Amino acid sequence: MTAVALSGVERIFRTGKGRQVVALEAIDLTVGEGEFVSLIGPSGCGKSTLLRQIADLDSPTSGTVSVFGKTARQARLDHDYGIAFQQAGLLPWRTVAANISLPLQLHGVEKATAAARVEQLLEMVGLSDFAKSFPDQLSGGMQQRVAIARALAEQPKLLLMDEPFGALDEITRERMQSELVRICQESGAAVVFVTHSIPEAVFLSDRVVVMSPRPGRIVGIVSTTPVAGVERGEAYRDDESFFHGVQEVRHLLHSGHATDGPRGEGAR
Amino acid sequence: MTSLPGQRAPVSKVTAVVAPIVLGAALIALWQLLVRAFHIHDTIVPAPSDIWHQLTEEHTLIFDTTRKTGWNALQGLVIGTVVGIVGALLAHGVRVLREMAAPIVVAVSVMPIVALGPVLYGLFGGMTDTARIVVAGIAVAIPVYLNTLRGLQQVRAVHRDLMLAYSSTPWQRTWAVTLPTATPYLFTGLRIGSSLAVISALITEYFGGPSDGLGFTINNEAKSGAFALAWAAVVGSIVLGLIFYIVTYAVERWFARHR
Numbered sequence: 001m002t003a004v005a006l007s008g009v010e011r012i013f014r015t016g017k018g019r020q021v022v023a024l025e026a027i028d029l030t031v032g033e034g035e036f037v038s039l040i041g042p043s044g045c046g047k048s049t050l051l052r053q054i055a056d057l058d059s060p061t062s063g064t065v066s067v068f069g070k071t072a073r074q075a076r077l078d079h080d081y082g083i084a085f086q087q088a089g090l091l092p093w094r095t096v097a098a099n100i101s102l103p104l105q106l107h108g109v110e111k112a113t114a115a116a117r118v119e120q121l122l123e124m125v126g127l128s129d130f131a132k133s134f135p136d137q138l139s140g141g142m143q144q145r146v147a148i149a150r151a152l153a154e155q156p157k158l159l160l161m162d163e164p165f166g167a168l169d170e171i172t173r174e175r176m177q178s179e180l181v182r183i184c185q186e187s188g189a190a191v192v193f194v195t196h197s198i199p200e201a202v203f204l205s206d207r208v209v210v211m212s213p214r215p216g217r218i219v220g221i222v223s224t225t226p227v228a229g230v231e232r233g234e235a236y237r238d239d240e241s242f243f244h245g246v247q248e249v250r251h252l253l254h255s256g257h258a259t260d261g262p263r264g265e266g267a268r
Numbered sequence: 269m270t271s272l273p274g275q276r277a278p279v280s281k282v283t284a285v286v287a288p289i290v291l292g293a294a295l296i297a298l299w300q301l302l303v304r305a306f307h308i309h310d311t312i313v314p315a316p317s318d319i320w321h322q323l324t325e326e327h328t329l330i331f332d333t334t335r336k337t338g339w340n341a342l343q344g345l346v347i348g349t350v351v352g353i354v355g356a357l358l359a360h361g362v363r364v365l366r367e368m369a370a371p372i373v374v375a376v377s378v379m380p381i382v383a384l385g386p387v388l389y390g391l392f393g394g395m396t397d398t399a400r401i402v403v404a405g406i407a408v409a410i411p412v413y414l415n416t417l418r419g420l421q422q423v424r425a426v427h428r429d430l431m432l433a434y435s436s437t438p439w440q441r442t443w444a445v446t447l448p449t450a451t452p453y454l455f456t457g458l459r460i461g462s463s464l465a466v467i468s469a470l471i472t473e474y475f476g477g478p479s480d481g482l483g484f485t486i487n488n489e490a491k492s493g494a495f496a497l498a499w500a501a502v503v504g505s506i507v508l509g510l511i512f513y514i515v516t517y518a519v520e521r522w523f524a525r526h527r
């Protein structure tokens with residue numbers, strides 16, 4: 001079964017006085033179960049808008065979105081996905097533990113069960129010592145880890161992430177990427193991950209979806225699964241196949257409107 | 269400790285407390301000196317020592333009148349706060365109400381509310397404190413209403429998206445996000461209102477009502493030439509105002525500590 005299927009999705013924003021922005025046009029995309037797919041493109045190309053269609057935080061002007069074979073709306077009502085935004089979006093008046101248990105509390109999970117789950121999640125993101133801290137007492141990277149733990153709280157089979165590492169420094173960012181890879185391998189969740197960092201997209205993803213702005217379209221999709229025998233670990237960052245993936249995505253991004261993936265030679 | 273050029277050393281807590289006290293004491297000493305040196309008559313301004321004398325001599329009177337005014341102000345504060353919060357919740361929930369209320373709120377907030385004093389004594393009778401409490405209540409309700417309403421509208425887009433993603437009910441959104449977001453704003457309104465409550469309750473006493481309270485005492489003693497005693501009552505009103513302010517300020521700080 002597919003986790004996400006978009007077909008012919010178009011989103012037009014009417015911005016008053018008869019003006020309109022075509023944020024998404026003719027988007028066809030499927031994401032398999034357990035698959036990690038990144039969306040990459042210059043800012044304003046509709047990455048967030050695309051993610052919001054999947055999350056049912058916004059609805060397409062035309063086309064269909066299905067999540068685990070249901071409508072996006074039904075999937076949202078069934079709590080089928082976890083979500084993390086660029087801003088951690090923690091509730092500042094709640095402790096770290098209370099932030100993570102928010103979805104559990106809202107969905108009526110029993111207190112003791114929720115507490116045990118929160119403890120588990122805190123350990124997973126390495127913040128066990130900060131359960132009783134408040135968000136304003138944490139660094140940006142730690143806050144983002146709390147947000148990720150919150151997104152994972154209900155063990156969703158789909159994780160939606162909108163530039164979750166955008167505000168982090170390079171070192172923290174690479175560490176978080178490795179943690180995310182580990183977490184995804186453990187949970188087997190499918191991920192739709194928005195970024196504008198090419199190495200990040202290649203490192204994390206099975207496939208990278210390259211988008212172009214005005215109107216927001218998919219320019220091409222690059223398969224970035226490491227070759228057999230290469231683990232998605234620190235060594236992968238120095239591997240030939242990683243460089244190759246980076247190069248391919250970059251060419252596609254810069255070509256802007258190529259429809260099939262250039263393989264280096266013909267692109268210039 | 270080293271500090272970079274252009275960077276000021278933070279003021280230590282001791283300095284922050286001691287400096288104003290020293291300044292205050294110096295001003296009072298200067299005041300005392302000037303009154304004595306130029307033989308200023310106490311109808312113009314009494315010496316601090318005379319005021320102090322009245323404060324100790326008449327401490328029962330000062331304490332009782334302060335308590336009386338304080339109690340009226342407190343009742344007004346509680347009633348006004350409840351009215352302000354309920355009003356803000358209604359206005360936030362029902363758009364039509366908000367729009368209907370807007371011009372009335374503007375009108376009331378620019379009106380000097382104590383001017384209602386004489387009218388309200390007529391309405392509720394001059395033998396009760398009702399008029400004083402009502403005036404204080406109206407004075408408090410306005411800033412509490414305005415600040416709470418503003419607070420209710422401060423919910424961040426990312427929090428709204430999050431709660432939508434969780435398919436939360438409107439009631440869940442209210443208690444989990446909207447109310448906690450609004451709380452610090454509410455207490456800012458309460459802090460502003462607390463000063464207004466004291467001022468309003470006190471000044472309304474000038475216009476009538478029972479023969480007690482700080483405002484009545486100041487007015488009465490000044491008229492009968494007991495200026496030092498009138499000033500002692502002024503000191504009582506300063507203390508009362510400070511108590512209201514400090515308590516509500518502390519509450520406000522407490523609720524805004526994790527932002």
Ligand SMILES: Nc1ncnc2c1ncn2[C@@H]1O[C@H](COP(=O)(O)OP(=O)(O)O)[C@@H](O)[C@H]1O
Pocket residue numbers: 013014015021022023041042043044045046047048049050216
């Ligand atoms: N609510 C909205 N109203 C009007 N225009 C919007 C809205 N949301 C996004 N847009 C427009 O849609 C385009 C894509 O935005 P977005 O999806 O945020 O891009 P990205 O996430 O790739 O930076 C932009 O031109 C943006 O201005």
Ligand SMILES: [Mg+2]
Pocket residue numbers: 047048049162
């Ligand atoms: Mg975006």
